[in-house]
Amino acid sequence: MASSTSSADAFHDALHWGFTGDHVLFSSIHVDSLGGFLLGALLTSLVCALERLLTFASEHHWSPGWVARSRGANALWRSGMYSVVVSLRLAYMLIAMSMHAGLLLVLVATLGICQFFIELRTPHRRDLHNYTSIPEPDCEDVHATFQRPRSRSKPEIFIHPMQSNLARADAAALTMGLANDTERVDGVGTRYPHEAAAWEAGTGPDVARSLLGNGKGPRRTPFQIGGDEDSDGDSV
Structure with a gap:
């Protein structure tokens, strides 16, 4: 009864800042002190940074040379990388479920900083949907356009x-x-x-x-x- 009561007291369904003993993925890491919080923040930053890095590598088709020579090996490599990326995303989602405000701030800040560096490395692509408005011609210009001959005037050639x-x-x-x-x-x-x-x-x-x-x-x-x-x- 005492253990179940302590476990219920350790779980919080709202944002909090205190060291209430929340676990961070592993049972050995729990936020019950400043040291435990720093260790949990370091683990959170590592998970988020690794997820952003592997996502960037997967989008740009990074792979070893021996993998690129075989179609089957390339497909297996990309499938494994995708599985690792999904696992890392689930990991920082579980960290966010601890409802600790400090860990949530570390998570968001790490993802934002990594995305900033990814945008710096990604070449800027022009948006094909952007367009500029073309000014409508005046009435005089339209009249001059209709009066313009269809064929170009031929140069005058003098024949003796x-x-x-x-x-x-x-x-x-x-x-x-x-x-x-x-x-x-x-x-x-x-x-x-x-x-x-x-x-x-x-x-x-x-x-x-x-x-x-x-x-x-x-x-x-x-x-x-x-x-x-x-x-x-x-x-x-």
Whole structure:
């Protein structure tokens, strides 16, 4: 009866600060003095720090080299590490069930400090869900957007008249007497005499008269050299 009464008195269902003999995981560690409290606080800090360290290692897939070479060994290693992490979490939950305010403060402080160092080691990842608002364009900008041509303007390319196919066709037609001068080949013969078409044999005087304005145009009959002398001789 006395032992059961003392055990009931040792259990508290509310937060307390006194040294009431609460056990900390093991029967040999109980908070009945300042030394017992410090020993319990040290055990609590060790359990919390080890749990945070193994959790960090498990999340970053830390494993020995010989484990990484085998898929089965890697799975066994990670399963064992997970079991140890869960056991450590249950351990500091049991410590928290002692309802001792001092041990609870040590537990929370140790977890917070370890998490702080874990965050320092973890590289910062950009949040993909963050977005920045895009300002809406003004009415003038929208109007200018609709007025913008769909295709880009092509650069202006200068083509020499003598290099143009149309100019060459017009020059050929003019030489053959099929068309008049056009704006592309107007004066081509005077500006570029070295590229003019050659005269036909026997049409030199007629072409010369047409250029000087004395003649009415080139005759279609060929000019025979020495024809007048023969005719004069015959008449004589």
